[in-house]
Amino acid sequence: MNLPAVLRHHGLLARTLIVLLAFVALVASPLPVHADDTDDPAGSSQIDGSGDAGDIGNRPKQSLTIERSTAVVTDSSGFHVTVMVANNNDKPTPAGRLDVSVNALFTFVSRTDIQAWAEGDAPIPTPNGLGSVQVPVIAPGSTVSVTLDVPSNHQGLAAISTWGPKPLLISYIADGQILTNLTSFLTRSADGLDTAQTPAMNLTVAMPLTADGWQADTDVVDALITDKNGTGTTNGTNGNATSSGKPGTIGGNSSGNGSESSDAGTNSGSSGGGNDAAAGNGNAGSSGNSTGSGKTESTKTDPQPVTLSEQEEDSAHTLMEVAERHRNLQVVADPLYLRAANIEPIMAGIMQPADFDITAYTAIGNERAYRKAGVDEAQWNADQAKALVNGKSVTTYAWQGNAGWSLKALTKAREQGYSTVIADDSFDAETTDTVHTGTYVVNTSAGDVTVLKEQAELSALAQGQATSKDAAGETSDAGRLARLLAQSAFYQMEQPYTARNLLMTFSRASSSGWVDQVMGALEQASWLRLTDLETMAKTEPYSVSDTVNLSDAATDASAQSGTRTVLDQLNGSRKDILRLGEAVLKQGVDSDSPALDPQALARQDAKDTASRNGDPTEWVVSLLAAHDDFALHALSGTSRNDTAQRMVNATRAMADTLLGKVSITPSESVSVFSESAKMPVTISNKLPYAVSVTVNSITDSMQIVTSRSTTVDVPANGEAQVSFTIRVSTSGSTTAHVSLADRDGRAFGNVQDTAITSVMRISDMSGFVIIGFAVLLGIMGLWRQFNRKKDPDE
Structure with missing residues (x-):
């Protein structure tokens, strides 16, 4: 030596x-x-x-x-x-x-x-x-x-x-x-x-293939709202709309889509120069490739309400080209991302659909809140993930979200069918003198879970972060790559004859150029042997235990306040869609129907449980399915929150647009020349199904008032007219505020203000009676004046 x-x-x-x-x-x-x-x-x-x-x-x-x-x-x-x-x-x-x-x-x-x-x-x-x-x-x-x-x-x-x-x-x-x-x-x-x-050190390099730039496809949402796919017949389009026994008029007005469009998010990642040496043939004795489950067939079928921008789709294809060049790169793909990008990658496995944040789910510990928001456990379990790739035999991995892998989270992941999870460096916060294998086995009540923990420094550098704010040489990609290679060599030199397998992970936003640079450099590192996830999972674990040691940051439940806010917002928009079906549509939908349950929607069998004979249930089911798809993507494990906000905005816009399709048509001001008159109000329904609503009216004056409410049935894509009685006791002006309410009395939609002006005239019998009474009083007063006895003092 x-x-x-x-x-x-x-x-x-x-x-x-x-x-x-x-x-x-x-x-x-x-x-x-x-x-x-x-x-x-x-x-x-x-x-x-x-x-x-x-x-x-x-x-x-x-x-x-x-x-x-x-x-x-x-x-x-x-x-x-x-x-x-x-x-x-x-x-x-x-x-x-x-x-x-x-x-x-x-x-x-x-x-x-x-x-x-x-x-x-x-x-x-x-x-x-x-x-x-x-x-x-x-x-x-x-x-x-x-x-x-x-x-x-x-x-x-x-x-x-x-x-x-x-x-x-x-x-x-x-x-x-x-x-x-x-x-x-x-x-x-x-x-x-x-x-x-000396023997090469084993290193597994994994990359989550998912998006943090999901956006709403407003064309798909508009088609759902207007029922362009024809899930059922429109009720009552050929009949007369009635309210309070008065015939109405039917029109054929249509409306544009009121849904908000969301800006496309983009993958932002590191780029720039790094390794400029010629690419080698890899390391002798490398554990092989990352084909894992082999190629998956394209799963993109019908247009989906949640989609990717063209830029993100291009990025997906570029990342797949990188994976083709570097077979040791372990790609763990989101099956919904594969469907949206329409790609057939070489991958090591798949993760939970939409990169759902399992760790936040268990940290919050409120399954009911998630169900009310539209997310059921059936939407993100391992079986559903496999179904989204046509049920192919593929390894499933649960990727860590914004919270840490607590024992409760690992147990839930195991119950959902994930026996192997990917963890960041917050798992097992104990500090050791030298690096060790990142494989753990945790015994849970649902079964053993294999935890693959990333190595902190290597993963931070791979994810575009410097090891310290004072490390000036690591402010660029090339500087971070130089440190990454130096750090990996140092780890091998610490214990050159000790068998270890480290895990390094890229971020969800790593660019294809950066991934290509890093993998090209690692393949030239003679001190490293690149292995696959399956090999690492089977490595002798560093620890086998029934407990979990997490850092304080990973267990801080207060960090999930943003997720709670998203849940509340999703709950509100889902309630409004259910309200439309239950208390606005003429043929109301039972909100307790199994067809509207998130679990039924997740199983994708809701259409089979809905009636097809003009019943709007199937239409409401499709609306809720779109809402719940947005909700699932809003609760992903990405650390960025702009996607969540776009998804929440999309659900809110969809609910508001649906309720806004039933509206009051603006009317002209009303002039009243007697003590009573009629105020016509036209209700427009641009939904594909008939509605039954209550129309309310109230004025700002006690002397000029209208009748309070009336009920009207409005046909699909039509109009109906109602009339309110105006009663006047004096001349003047006021404003009538006309609003809509569902059958439970809850207001919705726009409020229409109509000006009312009263000019009193003597034009009916009551006026003459008043005048006659006044004349009689005058005559009586004069008679009393001439016929009264005078006092002696006068």
């Missing part, structure tokens, strides 16, 4: 020798002079190159960002790096140069060392120069990008005699002063090195 290998395996001695070597290198190398005239050989005075986009005042005067870097250096790849130099000052930056150097002999021995270097806070010298590149004058607020190409035979690269991550320093120098430093990593593979080989 050579000296570096000895150093890695002999604890205290290794640390002592490394410090001595670092000291010798430090003394032998010249110390750069910084702009503040202080010695800073390790870049400890580094200015954070990440900047702060939200507060320009806190940004450094100059900053560096890695735009492109060779993630894995081999004996023939050389090293190539492109750096963007930004001048955030209000003065031009003079011409200078960019120096790149490395410490060829250094070996990271602890997590603290590698993290401290990433944050620019480790006193590690970098005596092995890789080259310099000239930087031109940079105008205020401008940037320039410069590239350094280091050939494979360069002495700085040749000095690296051991594989693994090496500290890389990038310095921006002008006028003989270092303006800023940036720390990153150069990871050397074992290719071409005459060193002992």
Whole structure:
């Protein structure tokens, strides 16, 4: 075993020798002079190159960002790096140069060392120069990008005699002063090195294939509302509408769709440069491909109310091309996403439909609230997931949502048919000295559940997050990729002869370009053996227990307040649709009918339980099915809430549009010239079924009043007219407020205001009676005046 290998395996001695070597290198190398005239050989005075986009005042005067870097250096790849130099000052930056150097002999021995270097806070010298590149004058607020190409035979690269991550320093120098430093990593593979080989560490890379940009298809919703598919006959279209015994008129007015349209969401993910080495043939001995269940057939049939934008559909196809190129990528697909995108992916398995948030479901612990919102357990169980891919034999995985996998959540997942779940790093919050296999087995009352836990640092980097806000080199994709490869190599070097299988996951919003870069780099990593999810699930578990240890953030139920709000909103819109069927339609639908139950809708057998003889039940069933589809997507496990808001808006718009189809037609003002008159009111019904509603009227005056209410039946796609009696006791004006109510007396729809003006005239017998009575009183008064006895004093 050579000296570096000895150093890695002999604890205290290794640390002592490394410090001595670092000291010798430090003394032998010249110390750069910084702009503040202080010695800073390790870049400890580094200015954070990440900047702060939200507060320009806190940004450094100059900053560096890695735009492109060779993630894995081999004996023939050389090293190539492109750096963007930004001048955030209000003065031009003079011409200078960019120096790149490395410490060829250094070996990271602890997590603290590698993290401290990433944050620019480790006193590690970098005596092995890789080259310099000239930087031109940079105008205020401008940037320039410069590239350094280091050939494979360069002495700085040749000095690296051991594989693994090496500290890389990038310095921006002008006028003989270092303006800023940036720390990153150069990871050397074992290719071409005459060193002992250690077993590769197993790594499983999984990607959830789902969307966080679902949107409502208003054309499909409009077709459902207007019953363009003809689920039943329209009742009473050829008859007369009646109210209070008075014939009405029937029209054929139609309405446009009042549903709101939602902006299409897009997958936002990391993009940009990273690994520029040629793609290899993968690792020898890799566990194979991710075909899992094989290809699934397209499941897209009828138009669905929830759909994807064209941009998202294009993204889905691009992601599938990436999966074709990288067979070790473990794709876990949402079956509803497959149907919406109409794709046939190579995948390792499927997840719960619509990426339903099982963890939030159990954290809230209110099944009744979910059912009232339109989501039943039958909509997202494993059987339903398989049915959505035509019942093919495929492995099902439950992907974690916004809450943690508690014991209750794991039990519910097992009851729903999911025996394997994917967990983030909040599962098993216990901190260990070294990384270990991410496979756990938890004993629940419903059966054993295999938990595959992601490795925190690797997954954070793969999901576009820096390991620390101070890690300036990780503010770009290329910088994060360099750290990811360095971190994975460090983990293998921690315990090179211990069998472990780590899990790294991409985010739901990772772009195809980023996934392609990462997978291409990992396939060149000689220290890694890419495995599939099935292999990882069968690995000797790190722990078998009947308890779960979660971090505080994962168990905080207050974090689910947003989900509770969504549930309340969905409950309200579903109630309004049920109200329409139960108390507005002439042939009312029983809200307690099994056909309207979310479970029946989830089983997709509701149509078989509904009458087809002009009964609107089937139509209401189709409306509720669309609502419940929106509801399921609104309660997905994505951390973003814009999709939930779009789905809630869609259900609210659908309910409002349905109730708004029954309306009061605006009428002209009414003039009254006697003590009574009639006020005609026209009711329009643009629904495909007849309605029976109550029309109410009230005025602002006590002297000019109308009759209070009347009931009217309005045919499908027609109109009916009712009349209210106006009674006047004086001249004046007022406003009559005419509104609609269902048969239970609950108001809905628009309120129509009609102006009433009264001009009293003597035009009937009552007027003459009043005049005659007044004349009689006058005569009596005169007679009394002439015939009364005078007092003696007069």
